[in-house]
Amino acid sequence: MDFDVIVIGGGINGAGIARDAALRGMRVCLLEQDDLCHATSRWCSRLIHGGLRYLEFGELGLVRESLHERETLLRTAPHLVHPLPLLIPLFAGARRGRLTVRAGMWLYDLLSAGKSLPRHRMLDAAGARAAMPGLAGDGLRGAARYHDAQVVFPERLVLENLLAAAQAGADIRLHARVERVLVADGRVGGVVVRDHQGSSDTVSAPLVVNAAGPWVDQLLETLDEPPRRHFIGGAKGTHIVVDRLPGLGDSACYAEAAADGRPFFIIPWNGMTLVGTTDIAFSGDPATVASDPAEIDYLLAEAGRLFPQADWSRQAVHYSYVGVRPLPAASGRDQAAITRRHSVRHHRREALGLYSVIGGKLTTYRSLAEEVVDRLARRLGRELARCSTAGSPLPGATHDPLPLAADLSLRCGLDPAIATRLVGLYGGRAAGIGELVMHERGLATPLGNSGAIAAELVFAFEAEMAGSLADCLMRRTMLGLAPDRGAGVLEDALAVCAASLGWDGARRAAERAGFLAEVAALQPPA
Ligand SMILES: Cc1cc2nc3c(=O)[nH]c(=O)nc-3n(C[C@H](O)[C@H](O)[C@H](O)COP(=O)(O)OP(=O)(O)OC[C@H]3O[C@@H](n4cnc5c(N)ncnc54)[C@H](O)[C@@H]3O)c2cc1C
Known part of the structure; x- marks a missing residue:
């Protein structure tokens, strides 16, 4: 069977695109080289957040979009996405002082206007200790308390998007690796795909979306005439998982690392505690990414500084994981300053009808998918249903x-x-x-x-x-x-x-x- 569109990648972005396109009536085939959600979409901080940090870089548009999408997910996937209170402790001598944090909180609330989560509150030192009893007392001046959301298992968010796509008629093929993107007369025509038993097949479609996350450039290398530049500038991030931290209370802690001033999270997660992340430029094969011992030590030391009563020895770590952020290539820039905003690239010159997704966040996958499918629909030139994903609950959604x-x-x-x-x-x-x-x-x-x-x-x-x-x-x-x-x-x-x-x-x-x-x-x- 011929398809209207082939989506390469069964991470959150590929799954979101497949669902949106199928719901609008396109004939969709999604190809994933491994199992679904096998890569970046699970090795992340598992937060559905506006991205308070992005305010420092003036990314108001991204924060507004993320806050909007956070609200959409709380409504359409309430079984998977839950409100999460967070505390930003304020210590004497920190890079971001009380006034800066307060201004950020105020702007965050302003951009969240009309949303369902509570507004921020500033706490004094006693209030901060009451909310988070294990926090170090030395130099603690107070805290800001606000709300974002958490998806405990993005694996299931990806799965439910794929189930919805399949219900709407999409053909979802897991363990199907795209080996080559086919181009004839400057137009994309399909892909060569190999399944896990080693047999190879050609799948045809006039539109192909490369949603391969950190593998986007590798996929483009399979074109007869690959683009002359790379689009992804990977950044690896490590998390560690330790026992539940009673001193954390019911909130996550969002703090500034003493070593380098980078913000990092300590999050109640899956009955345990998730600590992360690091942010280190990575240009190797995403399949071989590994954490350095120094990353584990950094996370243990920073968490130990904030919660000195807990055990932060290496033996306390149940496990760790690492993912590669598929950030847009931006040579020479500080990792943290590279935009988390996504872009969608149409490779007109090399292969008309081939699109690549560059960057993005778990949080904004739905709006990203809407943007991609709008563009596909225009190119397809057929009358299609309008995007309905902002109002359609995911298959398991229940408010009760x-x-x-x-x-x-x-x-x-x-x-x-x-x-x-x-x-x-x-x-x-x-x-x-x-x-x-x-x-x-x-x-x-x-x-x-x-x-x-x-x-x-x-x-x-x-x-x-x-x-x-x-x-x-x-x-x-x-x-x-x-x-x-x-x-x-x-x-x-x-x-x-x-x-x-x-x-x-x-x-x-x-x-x-x-x-x-x-x-x-x-x-x-x-
Ligand atoms: C450390 C870290 C923390 C993060 N924290 C957050 C957070 O808290 N909140 C948030 O919103 N975002 C967060 N992000 C960002 C977010 O996780 C990613 O932007 C998002 O998951 C990217 O999804 P994706 O679908 O584009 O990529 P992926 O999830 O990597 O999916 C790409 C898929 O393509 C497949 N693929 C590759 N090549 C081929 C091929 N040839 N054939 C077939 N399939 C192929 C891969 O197997 C993979 O499954 C974080 C990222 C990292 C790394």
Whole structure:
């Protein structure tokens, strides 16, 4: 079948573009070389934020757009995106003093006008300590308290965009690597794609979107006549994950690093604490990016300065991860000053109909997708439906999780805590897991002490495009991101897959090895 558009990349931007284009009536094929959300879109700070920091660089337009999109996501994905209170502690001698922070807060509120989250409040030292009891007392002058939002699992945000795209008719092909973009007479005509079994195929379309994140330039290199310049100037960022920090209270801490004045976050996340990030120029192959030991030490030292009572030894780190920001190339500029605004490049000279997405944020993926699909629609020249993504809830969206969980527990005989977890992770789609349990009681069996049940694995394969155990545990059930990196559920999960999906011994061994290889990548550098 021929398509109207091929989208390369199953990160947040590719998924958002595929959903928008399919909802408008385009025939869409999305190609992802690995599993969905395998790269930058999961190795980030997981914040849906206006980008307070960008105010320092005068990026008012980007902040306004981000705040608008934050509100849209709180409305259309309330099961995945939640309000998050943040505290900016103010210490004597910091680069950004009380007046600067207050001015920033005031402007942020102004740009958030009409939004649902509370306005900022300035606190004195006692108020700051009350809100965040573990904060260092030395030199603490007060704090600013404000709100942004958090997407605990961007993996599931990407998945739900792809599910919506597929529901609207898009053909989603995972483990399909684009090896070449085909051009004839100056026009793009399709791509050559290789699947994980090694067979190669040609997919045709008059429009191709290169949403390959940090791989954008590599993709362009496959053209017969590649552009003469590079568009991406990668910047790697590392996070560490440690135990829940009681002294953090219910807020995230947004602070200035003593070493270099860079702002960084300490965030309550997934029952633990996420600390990040670093920001270091990176020009290598994104597939081989790794953290330096010095990045881990930097994060531990800075967090330890703020919360001196907690354990910030290397042994306290459950795991770490690193991603490459696909920032626009800007040689010689300070990393932090490079714009986080995206741009969409039409490669008219090399291949009419080929577009590349440069930069962007998780937060603004929907508006980015709208902009891209508007441009595709104009080029296609066909009457299409208008963009509807700002008003369409994602497949699992629910504003009322409590009654849903109570109903699931009652109907399916599930423990209330299990039902609550299911609705928390899958939203309204948890009903599909309930149906599996009603059909086969054995699927209510717990997986280790994780709070998850066997039915989630079957659901991942049957209804969520998982192809391997690693897909299931790392990007569907999210059990691989627990403190033990999924070790406590591995054997149970393999047993469920053997019983319910018929995996033989060889398949189980291969799946175990595949999963362990993925979690090994989360081991912090020595
Ligand atoms: C450390 C860090 C912290 C961040 N924090 C935040 C934050 O808190 N909030 C926020 O809004 N943004 C944040 N960002 C930015 C945000 O994560 C990224 O801008 C966004 O995820 C980019 O998404 P993407 O879809 O363009 O790229 P990716 O998620 O990298 O997706 C690109 C996909 O293309 C695929 N691909 C590549 N080549 C091929 C090929 N040849 N064939 C098929 N598929 C291919 C890759 O496998 C990959 O899955 C952060 C980024 C980093 C690195």
